[in-house]
Amino acid sequence: xxxxxxxxxxxxxxxxxxxxxxxxxxxxxxxxxxxxxxxxxxxxxxxxxxxxxxxxxxxxxxxxxxxxxxxxxxxxxxxxxxxxxxxxxxxxxxxxxxxxxxxxxxxxxxxxxxxxxxxxxxxxxxxxxxxxxxxxxxxxxxxxxxxxxxxxxxxxxxxxxxxxxxxxxxxxxxxxxxxxxxxxxxxxxxxxxxxxxxxxxxxxxxxxxxxxxxxxxxxxxxxxxxxxxxxxxxxxxxxxxxxxxxxxxxxxxxxxxxxxxxxxxx
Amino acid sequence: xxxxxxxxxxxxxxxxxxxxxxxxxxxxxxxxxxxxxxxxxxxxxxxxxxxxxxxxxxxxxxxxxxxxxxxxxxxxxxxxxxxxxxxxxxxxxxxxxxxxxxxxxxxxxxxxxxxxxxxxxxxxxxxxxxxxxxxxxxxxxxxxxxxxxxxxxxxxxxxxxxxxxxxxxxxxxxxxxxxxxxxxxxxxxxxxxxxxxxxxxxxxxxxxxxxxxxx
Numbered sequence: 001x002x003x004x005x006x007x008x009x010x011x012x013x014x015x016x017x018x019x020x021x022x023x024x025x026x027x028x029x030x031x032x033x034x035x036x037x038x039x040x041x042x043x044x045x046x047x048x049x050x051x052x053x054x055x056x057x058x059x060x061x062x063x064x065x066x067x068x069x070x071x072x073x074x075x076x077x078x079x080x081x082x083x084x085x086x087x088x089x090x091x092x093x094x095x096x097x098x099x100x101x102x103x104x105x106x107x108x109x110x111x112x113x114x115x116x117x118x119x120x121x122x123x124x125x126x127x128x129x130x131x132x133x134x135x136x137x138x139x140x141x142x143x144x145x146x147x148x149x150x151x152x153x154x155x156x157x158x159x160x161x162x163x164x165x166x167x168x169x170x171x172x173x174x175x176x177x178x179x180x181x182x183x184x185x186x187x188x189x190x191x192x193x194x195x196x197x198x199x200x201x202x203x204x205x206x207x208x209x210x211x212x213x214x215x216x217x218x219x220x221x222x223x224x225x226x227x228x229x230x231x232x233x234x235x236x237x238x239x240x241x242x243x244x245x246x247x248x249x250x251x252x253x254x255x256x257x258x259x260x261x262x263x264x265x266x
Numbered sequence: 267x268x269x270x271x272x273x274x275x276x277x278x279x280x281x282x283x284x285x286x287x288x289x290x291x292x293x294x295x296x297x298x299x300x301x302x303x304x305x306x307x308x309x310x311x312x313x314x315x316x317x318x319x320x321x322x323x324x325x326x327x328x329x330x331x332x333x334x335x336x337x338x339x340x341x342x343x344x345x346x347x348x349x350x351x352x353x354x355x356x357x358x359x360x361x362x363x364x365x366x367x368x369x370x371x372x373x374x375x376x377x378x379x380x381x382x383x384x385x386x387x388x389x390x391x392x393x394x395x396x397x398x399x400x401x402x403x404x405x406x407x408x409x410x411x412x413x414x415x416x417x418x419x420x421x422x423x424x425x426x427x428x429x430x431x432x433x434x435x436x437x438x439x440x441x442x443x444x445x446x447x448x449x450x451x452x453x454x455x456x457x458x459x460x461x462x463x464x465x466x467x468x469x470x471x472x473x474x475x476x477x478x479x480x481x
Contacts, residue, residue, distance in 0.1 A: 032302040035295035039356045039437075046352060046361065053351030123466040127430040128443060128459060135447050215342045219433065232346065248338045255338075 063241035071227060071243060075250055078223035081141050081148065082210030088149025089205055093118070093157035097186065100161040103172065104182055104190070115161070122154025126212050130221040141222030148209045148216070155208075159201045163194045200262055207258045214247050279453040286442070286454075290461050293438035294469075296356060296431065297424040300363035304424075305417050308368050312375025318387075319379050319401050330376065336369030341427050345436045359436030363424045371420050378412035379405055411480060418473035425469050429462050 096114045098104055105111035126147050133143030167190065175189040191198075217225020224247060231239035311329055313319045320326035344366050348358035382405050390404040432440025439458060446454040 028302065032299055036299045039292065039295050039299065039360070041299065041357055041360060043357075045357055049348075049352030049357075053348070056351045057347070119467065119470075120463060123463045123470065124459070125426045125429050125462065125466075127433065127440075128462060131433075131443060131447055132455070132459070211340065215340050218342060244339075244343065247340060247343075251338050251340070252334075 059237040060241040060244070062238045063245055064236075064238040065242060067239055068242055068246060071224060071246055074224040074227055075246065077141060078213045078217070078225075078250075079210055081144050081213040081216070081223055082206055084145045085148025085152060085209040085213065086202065086206045088145065089152040089156045089209070090202065092121075092149065092153035093160055096153075096157055097160055097164070098183060100157055101164045101186075101190075102161075103165060103169075104186055106182070115158075118154045118157040118161075120154070121150050122158065124151060124154075126151040126216070127219060130216045131219050134220045139220045139222070139226075144213060144216040144221030144223065147221065148212060151212075152205045152209055156201060156205050160194070160198065163197050164190045167193050196265060200265055203258045203262055207254055210254055211251055214251070276453050276456075278457045279451070282454050282457060286439075286457055286461055289439045289442055290465055292356065293428045293432075293440075294425065294465065296359050296363065296438055297421065297428040300360045300428070301367060301417065301421045301424045303360070304364045304367035304371050304420060307364070308371035308375050311368065311372040312379060313401065315372060315376035316379035318382070319405055321397075330373070333369055333372040333376075336365060337373070339366075339369075341366040342430065342434065345427075345431050345434045349435050354435040356437035359428065359431040359438060362431065362436060363427050366427065367420050367424055370423075371416060374416040374419075375409075375413060378409040378416065382408045414480060415477060418476060422466075422469055422473060425466060429466075 096118060099106070099110045099114035100118055102111055105114065129147035129151055130144055133146050137143050137146075164186075171189045171193055172185055175185050180188065213223050213225075215225050217223040217227070218229045220226065224243060228240060228243045228247070231237075231243060311333065314321075315326050315329040315333065317323060317326050320329075341362065344362040345359060348362045348365075352358040352361070386408060387400055387404040390400050395403065428438050428440075429443075430440045432438040432442065433444050435441065439462065442454070443458050446452070446458060
């Protein structure tokens, strides 16, 4: 079909409607600038502070390597906190799982309540929970474990419920047709199909929990964070430096490990 | 623990509401400014780090390593560092969140640029586009939906971090939290907990709504 033959109306394409993107960008820019002004942010202070900052960082240049062997047990305590926190998260998420999956929940109300609880746990920053539990049960790793468990159960529960909901209906119908109760449907149809994803989620949760556990010590919830806070408060910069290096190394190690494990799973 | 639970369920201190709202607004503003700043900086960094948009591959590795370092330092540590360097107040908090967010936003952006399909890029190149034009008209528009999603995630993460900043003196509701706990003002503490939960849930809902409109 030669181009010149078509009547003009047939090849007329309506003009592209103006893109709405500039409006959004403008809105975001206005909000940001308004917020910055309201906060009275003076970035000039940053320039001044930069010199102070460099001077401050220089105090950390001499890590106290000889103290490290004493801190390693605390790293293990922190790792243990991560493990227990993940364990508690699984316990809570598994308990609520039957009610937080849309197609397995007995009524719509139980679904909303279960999901609401999980969302609440997810919304609460782990630090806030840890603060509260330290006030409740005292210092040490226990409040940290509880806080970690509660907070990550929210994310874990939501992720598990969503992967259960994504399964094709046929999987469930097959098991239901043989007369299974809801719980049996979950165990024999749902769980085998998502078990791989669950391991991935578990690893991710563990990774996040260990990272957070490192810092929960700052509010008194045990682990290496407590020692870090101590040494910073005592202005013992070389000790703080060695602890920070230890933390960074451990975090990088765990990241690489879990990345490697997750890639193997796929 | 029983006494704590008993003490926690007291009537809230309603006179505290205006202060609480002001502080929560401050916290949200910190998160917003920091996320926008971090996005602005992460954009070029992501472009430099992604192996299909970087001008020279070793630069890509360097930038990725730099971003990994920014990520490896625990966020609270950044806050502590900047408070010690710049002083107390809101500014160190904003900088700390910005730096921590650049760490993962830069990585996410780079990954979004890297998974762009090569077909459309070849199409743009076939029109005689220079490298820069290929990136602007090929890679960027294709990566934009992912980038926006990651911006929303960054907003959420910054908000959570912002609630803790005050604990180390970097502004926001964290300071009130710490004070309320230390002075045993549990009536305030419940209000703070509820306020934080509400605001974070709101931001979650907002980013869900935006995501649904985009995808």
